[in-house]
Amino acid sequence: MTTPALIESLDFEGHGIARVDGKTIFIDGGLPRESVSYKSYRIKPRFENAEATQIHTSSHLRVNPPCPHFGSCGGCSMQHMEFSGQVAAKQRVLEDNLKRIGNIKPEMLLPAIYGPEWGYRQRARLSVSVRGNEVRLGFFEKRSKIIADLKECHVLPPHISKQILPLRQLIKRLSIKENLLHIELAVGEHVDILVLRTPIKPNKADQALLKTYADEWKVQFWLQAKSSEAATVFYPNNAPQLSYSIPEFGIVMRYKPTEFTQVNHLINRTLVARAMGLLDPQPNEVIADFFCGVGNFTLPIARSGAKTLGMEGLQQLVDRANESAADNQLASNTQFKVANLFEMTESWLKKLGHFDKMLIDPPRDGAHELCKSISAQNGPQRIVYVSCNPATLARDADVLVHEKGYVLKAAGIVNMFPHTAHVESIAWFEKAE
Template sequence: MPVAIIESLDHEGRGVAHVDGKVIFVEGALPREKVEFSSYRKRSSFEQASLSRVLRASAQRAEPACKFYGICGGCSMQHAELGAQVATKQRVLEDALKRIAKVTVGSIYPAIYGPAWGYRSRARIGVRSIPKKGGVLVGFHEKKSSYIADMSSCEILPPKVSALLPALRVLIAQLSAPDRIPQVELAMGDRIVLALRNLLPFTKKDIALLLAFGEQHGVCMWQQPGGPETVMPLRADESRFLEYTLPEFDLRLQFRPTDFTQVNVDINRLLIRRAMQLLDPQPGERIADLFCGLGNFSLPIARLGAQVVGVEGSQALVARAADNAALNGLSARSRFEVANLFDATPHSLRALGPLDKMLIDPPREGAVSVVKALDAQSPRRIVYVSCNPATLARDAAILVHDKGYVMRGAGVANMFPHTSHVESIALFERV
């Protein structure tokens, strides 16, 4: 069995070693560990491998809390202490900025921490009816596989939802067409919603079973017979909206189970606080919130006294943002528009009117069209919230080297503990 000394972790949380001139990526290994490994993919310059045995363990090694860790593909870093996980994510961010953007960060912000377990308030839980594996399986995909892991609990789901997985498995097996239910959408706000994607209409018996399950376990049962817009409660008298709060800003935001919201409520609140500290909205200022969603950052900006212009590609989310502004008495300080920001131009940005500051919160693809479209009239301060260090670094390179901005600081938020996902925030100011 080959042996390696692990030197570092890569952006996916794998141990990196060099053996006989080749780079070896060892899943489950930590820096400074001596390990035996087994390669499952070999190329001329690198190999991907599984950990076979730890010969010398790191002081940062932790015992995984989940008994399905290594089988389920949802988590990849439970074997590392939380502090080591966050330090790795900070290094991934710094390496991307140095290597791709070639910028010097003015300040490294303290990492934003939150609860390590039971944090996930949104999840898409897979369902498969496989008689050879005992009937219906409910859970996340297996590691490196499209199969559903045979699991009875999940440590990153809220405890109440985790405890429901076996009962949910029994429930779905009792329905008229369990093989036509591919997933269950979990959404939590002021209540817990389980929305079943049903490719065939539910029968009256199905609906009775689902409602009885919801009543017994204190959850709301919904169905989604078509696209995301078709999601609806099975109880006719139930509100079609959930709600989450931002107490620091005295805000209530309504959403539908299939709307995009952050999965980690605690980290979202702390991230908004950090963003508002960096953006520093002031009465009389006009601030753009690009990729604004349902108003997660827009409404705190308006609450602090500035005029906000929110822009988003989804008509449904723009309508939701406007409704949330009205719900919180902020319609006079906010305006929301539908636009494809991946096709942004200098003309489309100037059409938003004069802007003092800007917040950008794009998906993984980043905001390259937006930053390329900035000109001499662009905002003096930009706060960029990112879920992909590589695209943040690419866009930072344009802002710094082409658009005259300085990167004042950057840091990570541990939005997804025990995974390699890196959420970060950065501040740019025009020189």
């Protein structure tokens, strides 16, 4: 049944929020102040999830999505909303989470960090589906395990988007196509890498096809049999190493195509600069970088002359961080350790010694145990928290402000993933005087 509704606002996933007969309806494709008809696909006692079927009154923020796959492909959810409106909506999501979950309001809202809205995605996992003679390559359809029938992708770099159809034709000719699970994409500054995730080794005919494709499209193929195993170079062997740079700090970071790095290298540069401005590292300070990854923030901190400790849960990333520290002549004032930071305790943190400042950059689960372990009396003077989940940031901010004696000086969003509802943010906490 189709029912008219007035969209009041957006939720944290970019769905329009309406209230019909006292019930909350989350409507895909609806924008604030729009009157829409909708059809529910999930009905619960207190709420419903629905799809907009007709727009009766259109928002001034509504635009025509340029991608022909928008609406079916689940890779993007907000292409129908004007770009600056997306940024503003994400800022409101951050503010709402801080208020609702953390009972906190930052003293200052930071200007949003944003950049080009298209062609920004240097990292992606393109799933593969083979049914008879049909090959699909790309992201899953909305609310489905079916892969969207992509022919182009506007958030991928244009030269990668142009390869979607040629790659589909290549896959169709491979003997291993039925066993090809996905292709991991990593676009570096000097090389583009495609990692084929397949338990079956390509035969000689497959290898010839892959080499021809690599030469024509100037890419490097890697192979990975299992997700737990390291990916290895297949062809060509003489390609440049995968890397990204942070020129403001004179940093070049090497990484492997299956290792975590930010998907948007341009925005990452601005994010690092913002984090360093808020942290303000000084020579001879002792600073910790928790959830340090490959050292994305650790090395710029070390460039200031501060003594830095980076901690991360994966040995592979710590090894890469040590390599980059040596590459950038920063090994003398950096130290990296492997640790499960989700099991941090106050006594364990105390054994690491005193830190003047901290940078925390956790995954979506946040850094709850770490924040609870910070001493209310002897904690660092300043904490900069980079978050990919405003809900867990707000939860952890609640601990820092209401239990550990910090003030939330500033917070703002980072539009790392344009046209998606993903909200990246950064917050600055200072020890109350």
